[in-house]
Amino acid sequence: MTTPTSPKALADAVRRGERRALARAITLIESANPAHRADAEALLEALLPHTGRSVRVGISGVPGVGKSTFIEAFGLHVIGQGHKVAVLAIDPSSQRTGGSILGDKTRMVDLSRDANAFIRPSPAGSTLGGVARRTREAMLVCEAAGFDVIVVETVGVGQSETAVADMVDLFLLLLLPAGGDELQGIKKGIMELADVVVVNKADGDLASTARHTVADYRHALALLRHGGAWRVPVLSCSAFHKSGIDAVWATIGEHRAAMEQAGLRAQRRAEQARAWLWSEIRETLLDAFRRHPQVQAALPALEASVTAGTHIPTAAARTLLERFLGRPVTNSD
Numbered sequence: 001m002t003t004p005t006s007p008k009a010l011a012d013a014v015r016r017g018e019r020r021a022l023a024r025a026i027t028l029i030e031s032a033n034p035a036h037r038a039d040a041e042a043l044l045e046a047l048l049p050h051t052g053r054s055v056r057v058g059i060s061g062v063p064g065v066g067k068s069t070f071i072e073a074f075g076l077h078v079i080g081q082g083h084k085v086a087v088l089a090i091d092p093s094s095q096r097t098g099g100s101i102l103g104d105k106t107r108m109v110d111l112s113r114d115a116n117a118f119i120r121p122s123p124a125g126s127t128l129g130g131v132a133r134r135t136r137e138a139m140l141v142c143e144a145a146g147f148d149v150i151v152v153e154t155v156g157v158g159q160s161e162t163a164v165a166d167m168v169d170l171f172l173l174l175l176l177p178a179g180g181d182e183l184q185g186i187k188k189g190i191m192e193l194a195d196v197v198v199v200n201k202a203d204g205d206l207a208s209t210a211r212h213t214v215a216d217y218r219h220a221l222a223l224l225r226h227g228g229a230w231r232v233p234v235l236s237c238s239a240f241h242k243s244g245i246d247a248v249w250a251t252i253g254e255h256r257a258a259m260e261q262a263g264l265r266a267q268r269r270a271e272q273a274r275a276w277l278w279s280e281i282r283e284t285l286l287d288a289f290r291r292h293p294q295v296q297a298a299l300p301a302l303e304a305s306v307t308a309g310t311h312i313p314t315a316a317a318r319t320l321l322e323r324f325l326g327r328p329v330t331n332s333d
Contacts, residue, residue: 007039011046014145019118022145026120029137044137047144052269054143055256058164060154060190061174066200067153068107070174070239075111077245078149086118086142087111088135089153118147133283136167136276165193166275169265170255172196172248175217177210192224196233196251203238210236229262230255294323 010028013021029040061067068089075085087108111117120138139150154164165171173194191197197217202210217234233251237244259265289295298320305311321329 007042008046011043011144014047014141015050017146022118022141023120025141026122026134026138029141030122030134040137044140047140051140051143054139054148054150055252056139056150056152056168056170057252058152058154058168058171059174060164060171061200062176065174065176066239067174070198070200070237070245071151071153072108072111073239073242073245074248075108075117075149075151076114077242078249079114079116081249083149084116084118084147085111085149085151086139086145086147087120087151087153088138088142089119089121090135091121091123118142118145135164139167163279166272166279169259169268170195170252172198172252174198174200175213177201177206177213191221194232195230195255196235196248197221198244198248199234199236200239202236202244203241229264230258289320289324292324295320298323 010021010025014025025043028036028043031037031040059067059071071087071089075087078085108119112119120142122135122138135152139152142150150168152164152168171194173190173196175197177199199210199213199217214234214236221232221234235244235247235251237248239245256265259268302311302316302319306313306316318329
């Protein structure tokens with residue numbers, strides 16, 4: 001089968017559920033080549049009327065918590081309930097080489113073989129927040145292809161690991177048993193963003209510890225959250241033994257119903273669209289700044305002088321911005 005090349009033909013193939021077209025569409029929207037952007041936007045415009053009806057779930061957790069194992073068990077369970085699942089897995093990129101391992105398919109072997117699943121690993125690149133720059137757009141493409149449950153697996157918990165909350169309906173935080181130090185490490189911010197907290201690896205010798213950990217996190221969340229349409233539950237599961245996964249999926253359904261009843265689901269997506277707009281403005285301006293000929297000409301020398309301590313960063317930044325804007329930068333800018 002020949003993969004279509006025009007945006008409209010590609011959009012039609014995506015709508016028919018052709019997997020090669022789906023992969024090609026995501027590759028197109030992730031392309032850093034400016035010449036591909038117009039085709040990517042035309043593709044998304046064609047697909048937009050067929051998006052927005054999925055359940056969008058963001059999943060994060062510290063390294064070693066078992067995100068991939070959990071997502072595989074979760075995905076297979078949800079498929080068993082009659083759904084189609086797309087997993088957008090974000091891998092960390094090397095700050096030196098820019099490369100990524102992109103090994104999530106090798107960690108979700110059974111799920112990757114299922115005809116009702118689609119797994120797409122993408123490099124985080126320079127984007128902060130644990131997601132890739134085009135993750136939002138990839139979600140839309142997967143929705144248009146007929147996937148009604150979209151899972152976004154983030155890089156791993158960190159101080160900037162919060163951008164996923166601006167693109168999903170529900171943010172699920174995975175934690176380990178006996179995670180007192182972990183709770184301190186992930187700080188208050190990400191706990192406040194979580195809609196569901198799940199303690200994984202609640203099996204074997206850790207089963208009793210997990211029960212105590214669940215109680216500890218429930219107490220911690222009671223101190224952080226007050227009122228609202230949704231009280232954040234703390235659950236436990238064993239992704240390895242596939243126990244407790246049904247309760248997680250049921251809780252996601254309860255959250256969706258509660259948000260819709262309170263009129264908050266549509267409001268949340270509207271706020272996310274606004275956040276997406278400003279994120280794209282920032283990223284596009286930065287790209288244009290870096291590509292500007294006068295900025296490129298002056299940047300190496302100014303970076304060297306800042307690194308050597310002979311030029312203050314604020315003055316160097318002002319010089320570069322003036323070259324970019326073609327006029328003096330004032331305090332009112």
